[in-house]
Amino acid sequence: MKKLLSCLVVFAALCTGVTAATAKEWKDIRIGYEGAYPPFSQIGADGKPSGFDIDIVQALCAQMKANCTLVQVNWDGLIPALQAQKIDAIVASMAITAERKQQVDFTQKYYNSPRRLVAAKSSPIKDLTPETLKGKRIGVQRGTLGDKYATAYWLPLGVQVVKYATQDDVYLDLRAGRIDAALQDAAQAYTAFLNTPKGANFKFVGDPIVGTTPEQKTLLGEGYGIPVRKGDDDLRQQFNQAIDAIRANGTYQQINKKYFDFDIY
Amino acid sequence: MTTLDALLLDYPAYLHGLWLTLQLATIPLVVGLAGAIPLAVLRIAPSRLLSLPVATFTYFMRGTPMLAQLMIVYYGLGQFEWMQRAWQNGSPLLLLLRDPYYCALLAFTLNTCAYTTEILAGALRATPYGEVEAAQAFGMSRVTAWRRILLPSAMRRFIPAYSNEVILLLHGTSIASAVTLVDLTGAARDFYANYYAPFAAFLLAGAMYFCLTMAIAVVVRRAEKKYLAYFQPRQTPHAKGR
Amino acid sequence: MIDLMLSGYLPALLRGAEITISLAVLSLGLSIFLGLVGALAKQSRSRLLRGLSTIYTTVIRGVPEFVLMLLIFYGGQIFLNLLFKAMGLHPPDLNAFLTAVLTIGFIFGAYFTETFRGAILAVPRGQMEAALAFGLPQWKAFFRILFPQMLRIALPAAGNNWLVLLKSTAVASLIGLHDVMFIADQAGRVTQTPFTFYLAACIVYLVLTTGSTRLLNRLNLSYSKGVREGRLQ
Numbered sequence: 001m002k003k004l005l006s007c008l009v010v011f012a013a014l015c016t017g018v019t020a021a022t023a024k025e026w027k028d029i030r031i032g033y034e035g036a037y038p039p040f041s042q043i044g045a046d047g048k049p050s051g052f053d054i055d056i057v058q059a060l061c062a063q064m065k066a067n068c069t070l071v072q073v074n075w076d077g078l079i080p081a082l083q084a085q086k087i088d089a090i091v092a093s094m095a096i097t098a099e100r101k102q103q104v105d106f107t108q109k110y111y112n113s114p115r116r117l118v119a120a121k122s123s124p125i126k127d128l129t130p131e132t133l134k135g136k137r138i139g140v141q142r143g144t145l146g147d148k149y150a151t152a153y154w155l156p157l158g159v160q161v162v163k164y165a166t167q168d169d170v171y172l173d174l175r176a177g178r179i180d181a182a183l184q185d186a187a188q189a190y191t192a193f194l195n196t197p198k199g200a201n202f203k204f205v206g207d208p209i210v211g212t213t214p215e216q217k218t219l220l221g222e223g224y225g226i227p228v229r230k231g232d233d234d235l236r237q238q239f240n241q242a243i244d245a246i247r248a249n250g251t252y253q254q255i256n257k258k259y260f261d262f263d264i265y
Numbered sequence: 266m267t268t269l270d271a272l273l274l275d276y277p278a279y280l281h282g283l284w285l286t287l288q289l290a291t292i293p294l295v296v297g298l299a300g301a302i303p304l305a306v307l308r309i310a311p312s313r314l315l316s317l318p319v320a321t322f323t324y325f326m327r328g329t330p331m332l333a334q335l336m337i338v339y340y341g342l343g344q345f346e347w348m349q350r351a352w353q354n355g356s357p358l359l360l361l362l363r364d365p366y367y368c369a370l371l372a373f374t375l376n377t378c379a380y381t382t383e384i385l386a387g388a389l390r391a392t393p394y395g396e397v398e399a400a401q402a403f404g405m406s407r408v409t410a411w412r413r414i415l416l417p418s419a420m421r422r423f424i425p426a427y428s429n430e431v432i433l434l435l436h437g438t439s440i441a442s443a444v445t446l447v448d449l450t451g452a453a454r455d456f457y458a459n460y461y462a463p464f465a466a467f468l469l470a471g472a473m474y475f476c477l478t479m480a481i482a483v484v485v486r487r488a489e490k491k492y493l494a495y496f497q498p499r500q501t502p503h504a505k506g507r
Numbered sequence: 508m509i510d511l512m513l514s515g516y517l518p519a520l521l522r523g524a525e526i527t528i529s530l531a532v533l534s535l536g537l538s539i540f541l542g543l544v545g546a547l548a549k550q551s552r553s554r555l556l557r558g559l560s561t562i563y564t565t566v567i568r569g570v571p572e573f574v575l576m577l578l579i580f581y582g583g584q585i586f587l588n589l590l591f592k593a594m595g596l597h598p599p600d601l602n603a604f605l606t607a608v609l610t611i612g613f614i615f616g617a618y619f620t621e622t623f624r625g626a627i628l629a630v631p632r633g634q635m636e637a638a639l640a641f642g643l644p645q646w647k648a649f650f651r652i653l654f655p656q657m658l659r660i661a662l663p664a665a666g667n668n669w670l671v672l673l674k675s676t677a678v679a680s681l682i683g684l685h686d687v688m689f690i691a692d693q694a695g696r697v698t699q700t701p702f703t704f705y706l707a708a709c710i711v712y713l714v715l716t717t718g719s720t721r722l723l724n725r726l727n728l729s730y731s732k733g734v735r736e737g738r739l740q
Contacts (some may be wrong), residue, residue, distance in 0.1 A: 036696065043693065047517040047522070074683035076458050077581070082582035083461075086602075095460055143458040162445050163455065164679075168696035169340075173445075175699070176343035177352045178363050198699055269652035323665035326717040327670075327711040330677035332688060337709070340695065341702035432672075443681055450574055467574055475569040 026235050027066050029222035031057055032073040032087035036166040038094045038192040043072065044125065052264075054066050055109060055255045057091040057247075063242040063251075070078055075166065076143050082229055089235065092229045093185065095145045097221040105230050106124055107239040109223030110252075110265045115146050116186035118174070118194065121203050128206035137168040139179035146183040148219060171198065181205065187264055188221040268462040272469070275456055280369035283473055284403040293373035294431060295312050308386040319382065326379030335372040338344075339365060339444040354415060365444045377434045384430060388422035391413065428485040432478055439474070449473055469506030512543035513707060516694040520704075524711045529605055530686060531673045531715075535613025538672065539665075540621025549624050560620065567617035573678045575612045580682045583609075607679035622656050622668060627653065627659035659730045666723035670716055677712075687711050 019212055033053060035043040041051040049070060061068035073081045078090045081256040082104060096106045117138070119125045125132055142163040142202050150161045162179055164170045170182045183188070186208050195201035211217035228235045246252045248263070256264055308319045326334065342348050342362055351359040361367040396418055400410040442451030453470035457463055513520065518718065548560035567575070583606060629651055638648035680688035695701030714731035 036693070042697070045519055045694070047519060072683075077683055079461060080581050080584070080600075082461070084588055086584060142455070147458075163447075164445060165443070166696065171338060172696065172699060172701065173343065175349070176363070177349050178343060178365075242345075293663075325709075325713070328713045330674040330688070330712060331620070331707050332677045332680075333691075333705055334711065336688075336692075337705045339703065341705050342700050344700055439571035439573040440678065440681070450571065453574065454577070457577075457581065462583065463578060467582065468580035471570040471574045471578065472576060474571055475566065478569040495634075 003076050005135040022199060024234055026064070026088070026238055029061065029069050029089060029235070030071055030087045031061075031066045032071050032078050032081055032090045032092065033057070034075050034078070035072045036075070036168055037093055037188065038168075040188065041091075052111075052255065052259045053093055054093045055258065056252070059246050059251045060239060060242040063245050064238055066238075070205050075141065079227065082227060085229070088228065088232070089239065093188070094225050094227055095221045096223060097145065097148075098218050099148070100221075100227065101125070102226035102232075105232065105236055106225035106227055107236050108243055109225050109265075110243055111187075112223035113185050113187040113264060114210045115149055115183055115220070116189060116208045117181050117183050117205045118189050118199075118202055119181040119205045120174075120203050123180060123205070125205050130157045136160065136180040137172055137178070139164060139182040140172060141165070141184065144184065145220060146185070150183050150217075154217060156219070167192075174202070176245040183209075186222045187260060187262075190258060268460065268465045271456070271460045271462065272465055273463065275459075278447070278452040278455065279449065279469060279473065282447055282449040282470075284477060285441070285451075286435075286438050286474075286503065287450040288479075289373060289436045289441055289446075292370055293377050294434060296374045297376075297378035297381050298427075300378045301385055304378065304382040305385035305389060308382055309389050323326055323379040323383050326376050331372065331376045331437050334376055335369060335444060338362070338372045339368040342368075350414065364443075365446050369438075369441050369444060369446055372451060373434065373438060376437070377430065379504075380430050381427065384426045385419065385423055388419040388426070391422055392418050420476065424485070424489060428481070431481055431485075435477060512703060513699075514694070514698050516652040516690065516698075519690045519694065520707060523690035523708075524715075525686060526604070526684065527673075527686040527688075527711070528677050528715070528718050530604065530611070530676045530679060531669075533608045533616060534611035534672060534676070537608065538615035538619050538668075541612065541616025545616060545620030546623035546627055549620065550627065551726075552643070564620050567614050568621075571695070572610065572614050572675055573681065576607065576613060576678060576682055579610045580606045581658060595633075603679065603682055603684040605617070606682065607622060607676070607684050611672060611675060611679070615668060618668050618671075619665065622664040623657065623659050625664070626657040629660045630656045662723070662730055663729055666727070669723070670719060672713065673715055673719065 002201050033041045034051060035041050035049050037051075037053075039051050040053040041049055043049050049072065054070070057068065057070070071081075073087065075092070078087075078092055078094070079100070081087050082090055092105075093111075094100070096109060100106070107163075117125070117128060125136060133154060137160045138150055138154065140150050141163045142165060144167075147161070147163060150159065155161050162173075164173070167184055167188065170179070171183065173179050174182045175198060186204070189199075189204070194202055194204070209220070211220045226239050228239070252265070274332070304322075306321050308323070347447050348359060348362070392415055396414055397410070400414045405413065412486050415502045437451040438448060442449040442454055447455065449470050453466045457466035460466070545560045545563060548556040551557060580603065634652055634656065635648055638652040639645070643652070655729070676686060677688045682687050682694060687708050691704040692701075695704040698704075
């Protein structure tokens with residue numbers, strides 16, 4: 001009996017010890033960002049990053065009282081860097097999709113914005129019907145939701161999907177007339193392009209794309225979240241709590257107002 | 266799905282990429298070589314007026330990375346208003362530059378032309394003076410001397426160096442995906458962006474480039490044996506009594 | 508004035524140039540080391556060493572450096588993680604700079620192997636024979652007799668390798684290394700004036716290659732002291 005009791009005590013102690021070990025509190029977090037996606041993350045001439053994503057991550061880290069290091073990684077190197085443990089989380093406007101969930105775990109969303117097509121004001125593209133789009137060249141950033149949507153649903157219609165390494169390259173070629181239209185996030189397109197001098201001759205075409213079939217909706221995902229490695233559930237929960245907190249105490253709204261005159265959540 | 270499933274599904278992209286890579290390598294090589302012959306002759310001309318423009322051209326093309334040259338032709342030229350207007354108005358020649366394919370062809374052709382010019386010029390310059398004297402002693406006209414003595418003699422020095430350039434250009438075309446072209450490397454990058462399988466994506470592309478390179482090396486070695494056989498050192502011992 | 512043309516990106520470009528130069532120099536060191544090892548391996552009596560060396564040069568020179576860089580950058584960290592975890596150690600962190608140095612050093616190690624091999628073969632056999640006949644130990648014979656002469660013969664080809672290496676560092680910008688090409692990309696994108704910045708990057712490269720060529724010419728001259736050139740007169 002005594003032996004059984006002592007075993008139980010040791011077992012209980014071990015249990016608490018084990019859970020304490022796994023439910024750790026992250027104090028030093030390396031966060032990957034892109035730096036080529038204004039106004040969410042961009043790098044100035046001085047080499048310092050700035051933008052909505054950057055401000056949000058700094059607010060989250062302050063909320064979590066954690067020491068966060070920002071690491072710049074090219075867009076298509078973000079998830080590999082996460083998996084290779086070079087970074088612990090990604091704050092780079094990465095959309096939560098079923099496909100990505102196979103590689104990483106996501107926190108809840110921290111903002112949401114649909115895809116939308118951008119074309120010249122004088123462009124013959126007036127809507128998103130297959131007849132109009134057929135044969136046109138549509139630019140996307142490689143590996144983004146716009147890329148996946150266009151490749152899955154427009155490529156079979158005879159649309160040429162042209163892939164670029166960054167969103168700014170897409171705009172460069174759109175302005176040069178090399179592509180007929182560009183598919184990307186609506187908020188980004190509006191703030192970084194249409195609402196600036198370089199996007200003066202361009203406009204949105206068609207409604208925001210949110211998916212008409214369940215299949216499309218699954219592909220398009222449920223907003224943008226913060227990927228962490230599969231299994232790092234404690235970090236994920238930490239971020240979730242922090243996101244709730246900054247939305248509750250008004251920090252989120254402050255940052256939102258700084259960049260957008262509409263609610264981006 | 267497993268990587269293997271993904272490969273079996275997407276391998277046609279690699280084949281399309283391979284085809285594009287072949288085009289992006291052979292067309293610049295042929296055009297570049299054709300252009301290099303007159304340019305090399307100008308390059309070794311004693312008159313500064315003739316050789317300096319060519320020298321400046323090769324200086325710039327050989328002193329800067331091909332990637333930078335490609336970016337200038339594609340993104341750089343596209344920035345200018347006059348170019349964009351030309352595209353809108355449909356002016357035929359400039360319209361070609363709107364297409365990344367022709368931009369890449371132009372950049373690669375200029376680059377390989379410059380290198381080939383220098384290789385050929387070097388080979389011509391290294392002609393032993395005795396051969397030139399002998400040609401003159403025989404009373405050959407300029408054209409005949411070039412045709413029968415100088416160019417064949419230069420070929421012996423040119424072909425090994427040029428075969429190297431061919432392979433380097435083939436490898437150089439792998440940057441084409443930096444301007445949206447889906448060549449062999451571009452297909453690998455797309456595959457990787459979709460499935461996050463780096464080894465499958467890039468090892469397959471690497472293996473295909475390797476096969477191409479080996480094929481070129483074999484062809485060059487056969488050609489060298491056949492056409493430059495009479496330049497090779499003696500293979501058999503001297504005959505007795507000589 | 509130049510600063511105005513570059514919209515304040517001049518310091519960034521210079522920082523990028525610094526990265527380019529350090530990448531090139533470090534890769535050069537690695538590739539010369541690998542080149543010597545490879546060349547010696549090719550001369551060795553061991554069939555295994557000769558075979559490995561041949562596989563090394565054949566495979567590396569048969570694949571584009573960009574593909575190799577992508578493979579090592581995206582696959583390398585995963586590979587290292589697996590390897591080190593299996594050994595129970597903490598895996599090292601592969602950043603873009605380290606990846607680029609390893610890749611470029613590794614690739615040009617193959618080219619230098621061929622350069623050094625050709626140069627070793629070009630030194631007359633009599634030199635080594637005489638050195639050994641004089642009673643010099645093998646390693647001394649190599650370092651004091653064979654090596655210096657090999658360097659002189661290898662210098663033109665090695666110089667060429669260096670120039671090619673310097674320019675191939677530009678490809679590292681495509682995997683995110685903040686070298687001068689990357690900065691030029693970024694600056695061009697943000698200001699939507701790519702031509703200006705790519706031209707600026709080209710000027711940086713021209714300065715580097717021209718400077719290198721001048722230096723190599725001078726090295727060539729000083730190493731060729733006392734060597735009579737064949738001339739027809």
